[in-house]
Amino acid sequence: MTDIIFKPIGIIHSEHTVHEDTPIQGIFNPSRGQIEVFKEFEEGLRDIESFSHLILLYHFDRATGKNLTQKPFLDGEKERGIFAIRHFNRPNPIGLSIVKLLDVHDNILEIEQVDILDGTPLIDIKPYVHQFDHREEVENGWVDNTHMDDIGAWNATPKGLRDKERTNREK
Numbered sequence: 001m002t003d004i005i006f007k008p009i010g011i012i013h014s015e016h017t018v019h020e021d022t023p024i025q026g027i028f029n030p031s032r033g034q035i036e037v038f039k040e041f042e043e044g045l046r047d048i049e050s051f052s053h054l055i056l057l058y059h060f061d062r063a064t065g066k067n068l069t070q071k072p073f074l075d076g077e078k079e080r081g082i083f084a085i086r087h088f089n090r091p092n093p094i095g096l097s098i099v100k101l102l103d104v105h106d107n108i109l110e111i112e113q114v115d116i117l118d119g120t121p122l123i124d125i126k127p128y129v130h131q132f133d134h135r136e137e138v139e140n141g142w143v144d145n146t147h148m149d150d151i152g153a154w155n156a157t158p159k160g161l162r163d164k165e166r167t168n169r170e171k
């Protein structure tokens with residue numbers, strides 16, 4: 001197999017500079033950011049403003065390893081297969097986030113629900129389309145056993161989850 005080489009189409013700007021304080025998923029987290037699409041790709045943004053959500057594919061450029069198993073943030077007990085979790089330390093360090101699109105001006109997209117580190121290279125943008133991307137009946141594997149609401153996972157950061165675990169242990 002030949003190697004695959006991608007050229008970034010832009011950069012994702014966010015308020016997150018360290019893993020510890022970055023949300024583990026963006027959904028329900030109000031964290032805002034900006035996508036700077038390089039000028040040479042600006043024409044490709046035509047019509048994007050009519051979508052409320054975007055799918056971003058990006059390079060986990062600050063991954064710290066390429067593992068085949070890893071402990072997920074939400075279930076620190078057990079190592080799980082990397083293709084059954086969303087951890088950034090993967091053989092191909094590609095991230096996927098669904099973000100809310102707030103505004104578009106020229107080559108800049110204002111976004112919300114960002115779980116991405118500042119300066120992350122953007123590989124692609126696709127519109128989120130309910131008719132294509134929503135499924136009614138799904139099974140969520142190990143995630144269903146994590147009691148996401150109890151641990152506040154919707155808004156969690158790795159540091160927040162760790163602090164919560166420590167507090168629970170001390171009780």
Ligand SMILES: C[S@@+](CC[C@H](N)C(=O)[O-])C[C@H]1O[C@@H](n2cnc3c(N)ncnc32)[C@H](O)[C@@H]1O
Nearest residue numbers: 019022023060061062063086095096116117120
């Ligand atoms: C659990 S991953 C989920 C990311 C994405 N929603 C997904 O499912 O692929 C979220 C974590 O990725 C990490 N992350 C974000 N941007 C990154 C980057 N450029 N390089 C490495 N890790 C990054 C942050 O630590 C963040 O808490």
